[in-house]
Amino acid sequence: MVPSEVRALFSVASRPGVVSLAGGMPDVTALPADALGELLGELAVTRTAVALQYGSAQGDPALRERICEVMAMEGIRARADDVVVTVGSQQALDLTARIFLDPDDVVVTEAPTYVTALNVFAAYQARIVSVPMDSDGVIPNALEETLRRLAEAGRRPKLFYTVPTFHNPVGVTLADARRPAVVDICGRAGVLIVEDNPYGLLAFDHQPRRALRADAPDGVLYLGSFSKTLAPAFRVGWALAPPSVRDKLVLAAEGAILSHSVLAQLVVERCLATQPWPEHLKAMREMYRERRDAMLDALATWMPPGCLWTRPDGGFFVWVTLPPGVDSKEMLARAVAAGVAYVPGSGFFADGTGHGHLRLSYSHPAPELIREGVRRLAGLLTATADM
Known part of the structure; x- marks a missing residue:
């Protein structure tokens, strides 16, 4: 038995001042x-x-x-x-x-x-x-x-x-x-x-x-x-x-x-x-779509050249491919110090590969926090590329 990389991040991502784009937590405030x-x-x-x-x-x-x-x-x-x-x-x-x-x-x-x-x-x-x-x-x-x-x-x-x-x-x-x-x-x-x-x-x-x-x-x-x-x-x-x-x-x-x-x-x-179940689902879809759009817009605005990402039409996650030579697991401590958390890609591969990828979640933070988190991540990636 081994610890989940996502669960291991929860205590780190909850630190004051850290924008967590890590865990796929729903926004429970949408419940009546x-x-x-x-x-x-x-x-x-x-x-x-x-x-x-x-x-x-x-x-x-x-x-x-x-x-x-x-x-x-x-x-x-x-x-x-x-x-x-x-x-x-x-x-x-x-x-x-x-x-x-x-x-x-x-x-x-x-x-x-x-x-x-x-x-x-x-x-x-x-x-x-x-x-x-x-x-x-x-x-x-x-x-x-x-x-x-x-x-x-x-x-x-x-x-x-x-x-x-x-x-x-x-x-x-x-x-x-x-x-x-x-x-x-x-x-x-x-x-x-x-x-x-x-x-x-x-x-x-x-x-x-x-x-x-x-x-x-x-x-x-x-x-x-x-x-x-x-x-x-x-x-x-x-x-x-x-x-x-x-x-x-x-x-x-x-x-x-x-x-x-x-x-x-x-x-x-x-x-x-x-409860009006169809109306509840509609409200949640609209909320998460707004947050997805905020993340995609922020990625397009700030991410440095060489980064690629998926464009989901539902759910909680965006998958980011990093420029060659950037290791998402090695970079995580510096990301948290810069005020943003994500999940390194290596945790999602059975053979431990995937260091050139990371997962971002837009489900929990408000749109303005999503934009700020992506801005911080993009700044770190730009600094890493210049090192």
Whole structure:
């Protein structure tokens, strides 16, 4: 087990005077605080015996029905019986690794990929094989070639882990034309796809993308979360799995935590049932789009020659490629001293490469702070290039 580079930055990034463009934290002030307080009070009075008691390891049935309605926005037709509520989607990922992976099993991921997913797979002693991406997401030909080479070596991966929509850390989205190809390639190879999709409803200029799971219910294990669309403090996520996998997830959850917080589940269910959910999502999309625009404008204004960056159309992140010879991990201490924090790119690669990249998040700071943080970073990069 190794520490997450993102988590290790939290204490540094919270220092007074430091603009944090590091952690992908949502802005929870967008939640209707008065309505949330009323819901909590109502549940405390009317549902005390249920809200404060143990619950099912599979999760509250009414919440699972609401989750199916949420996934329908991405084209997924699901039954509540096939949903397993988890403590955030992070626990769903850990439970998936627990039931599938033995030491030296192979997991295929994008390169780069979500840093904590790498930590989870490493904790179960899996061998991680990476597949390159471009501006349209994972490259199908490269994925197919990787699976072919593994098969020739007598190795069939247990999982293909992907963040296809508003990717963490790169911010790009798997192109619509590539999605059927990815599903077909993994299906022919007998590899289960783990689709991690916490950002999918945060599309800025279009309707939510059709999920991979929508077209391959037997070949995709879908992970979702309310941490980005409601609040991470609820710690409510879920897995939508084929029945044979679902039952094992429930058993693994019972062994890990016995049951989830029923109170948190009831609050989320009541939020979805009584609050204007479409209007809430619209407000969040507009807020994050404004912050994305502030970051892209600041990057175009201040970053020195030789820097490149992605242009996400949803989610939380921008991926920056630095001029040749600049090491984002080596530069981090000087960046914090200059009053700005980011995540070095090396944490997102299984082999520790990626020193010429960094991840910026625009989700939490206000637009004026985003601009100031990018200005400080650009000044440091300019000074570094002159050294």
